[in-house]
Amino acid sequence: MFIVKNRTFFYILSSLIMLGSLFSLFFYGLTYGIDFKGGSIIDVRYTGTMPTLEEMKEGLASSGITGYSVREAGLDGYIIRTPHLSEVERQSALSAISNGGRWVGEVKRFDSVGPTLGKELKSKALISLLLVILVIVIFITFAFRKISEPVASWKYGIIAIIALIHDVVVPTGVFALLGHFKGAEVDSLFVTALLVILGFSIHDTIVVFDRVRENLRKNNERRQKETFEETVGKSVSQTFTRSINTSLTTLITLLALYIFGSDATRWFSLALLVGIIAGTYSSVFLASPLLVTVERWQAKKQLKK
């Protein structure tokens, strides 16, 4: 009940979170991974002596490669980012890295993506994101089709979308920030994380909506008079423990993955961590109160008539 009663407070809080994320997004912009913007990454680790950062940069510059950036990776290597390298450029970059055998390095990872492929992957990612949102709305409208009083089923779908947009914007804003300061990248894996977040958040939203559906039916059967606000409030508190616990077990495994898991999925698990917290929050504190607000609007309109 507390949440539904104080919904204005939570609307303000949600708006602030959204605005903060959007600000970060527009102020810092996203740092795209090479699969979206094209480019090459060389991850090299040395045994024995290794070049200094300066020597590394000099070597790359003298091999004719432009637009590169070098970051230290651990104590024994570097991660070099360049625009998309042709085969000839790749070979000269590799020889610069070992400086003709002066340093013994192993290339642990070499990734390269051409610019046209990058564009395609980006549009594909965007399409899949939109498609998932669309399918979910259609599904919710379908699943809740028998509810028409007092709020029509397609409105449940629209509210679910508002919650979903919140869940996508928050991690994206956080990644804009992390990209600027920590080098986190927005790539295919990040978009995959967003899709999983959407799925997870919709779980939570469906559970609460499902309870609303059930309580409405019960009230109807027992001819119980209860305001819509009370019904939603009751439904939220009945499902609250479940929402928190499910998020908790998922967060536990994600934390394990973030702390102990592979480097390849480190940012992925962080994106999921942020998104799942946002998703749980939006289902409980945003989507359900919105149901009540929508019902209020309708009531006002009818009065005017």
Add this chain to the structure above:
Amino acid sequence: MLKTRLLALGMLLLGVLLAFFVYQSEVNRFPVVGKYVGQHPFVLGLDLKGGTHLLYKADVSKVGSGDVDAAMESLREVIERRVNVFGVSEPLVQVEHSGLASGSRDERLIVELPGVTDITEAIEAIGKTPILEFKMFKGASPAVLAGVKDTTQFMAHFSDTGLTGQFLSRATLEFDQTVNTPQVSLKFNKEGQDMFAKLTKENKGRYLAIFLDGALIEMPVIREEIPNGTAQISGGFTPESAKALVRNLNYGALPVPIELISTETIGASLGKEAVDSSMKAGLIGFAIVALFLLFWYRLPGVVAILALSLYAAIMLAVFKLIPVTLTAAGLAGFILSIGMAVDANILIFERTKEELKAGKRLGDAIHEGFSRAWSSIRDSNISSILTAIILYWLGSSAVIKGFALVFLFGVVASMFTAVTASRLFMYSLGFNLERRGGIINFLFGSGFSGK
């Protein structure tokens, strides 16, 4: 009651068997069993075992639209032959038609070279333009070629003619009018016509060898002088073999240039680290989730842990049996799904507890817990399944597809273990379903406090 217990026991046994299967097929501890069960190792993606993934874009603009598929198939065969020369174990060469989302249809070629990280040589060899060559066989009978393995020795049996694919304008598949057997027709261009006429005039009765990319693909006998630049190769073809020859000849006449658009190379050590750390993360995640379930949900928590173990065993066995190519993202998806799989259990137990608090008998409470929670479980899992399908369908790389597949199996398997299996376990515990209050409220209650 007895039936429920037997079924529950069977379910547990299934879990144990699956777990044993996973263990046995990984380490082959008992060779006797191994003989019957066979070896089913986990199939690891390139990012976990190390290797190189190359993506080429094929320029098919010069190929007629009806011939694109044939040209790509021929390109695939040529590249596969070249890759095999490197002695790479289990290389993968496949054609991919893209353009679903981008609008323009692109023909692509994927080359995967497990274990290869020094790619300079491979890239050079793959990128070479293939050549179709016509050579004269020096000997009298092709029998002398049998058993010659050494390339130099083999090639010593042939002499150059100067006639190559650039002089061939087209090869077509035809059927002999009288006996209806397949034959291959060659049409040379103006320059090729003269060369071919001279060649056939001088070498009547000898063998003409056709090489694509250095490999002998056909060796017909020259029966007569062919002045008009149109020749038929007939005899001994099946429709399929004739089709393959036509494809290869046309491809040699108009090779499809390829351009490397994406490279991914991962050192074996990095892959091994990823496997080890994912396993560690999975075990730790599982253990903490299990502890949480035990302390928060008490007795039903134990049931949920059993169901979760069954879930893990089923998933690992499915990975092996299908088999699913595991990637770092796929493993992450599996670990994530362990946390999400208990969702259904949590929904059910919360509901059961609520009903008990309302003063219902234990049997009714459990029953209500399962039946009332079902609609949420169904609806939310359907939305997950839809998400997984879209991800798999639009997923741009093996990484994303691998994740989507694991995620999809996870959702389906968890619906089974968390609902069907948990219900069996719960009923077979043997509580008096008529009871209410007291110890029951404690055992089926929740939270870390005594109440």
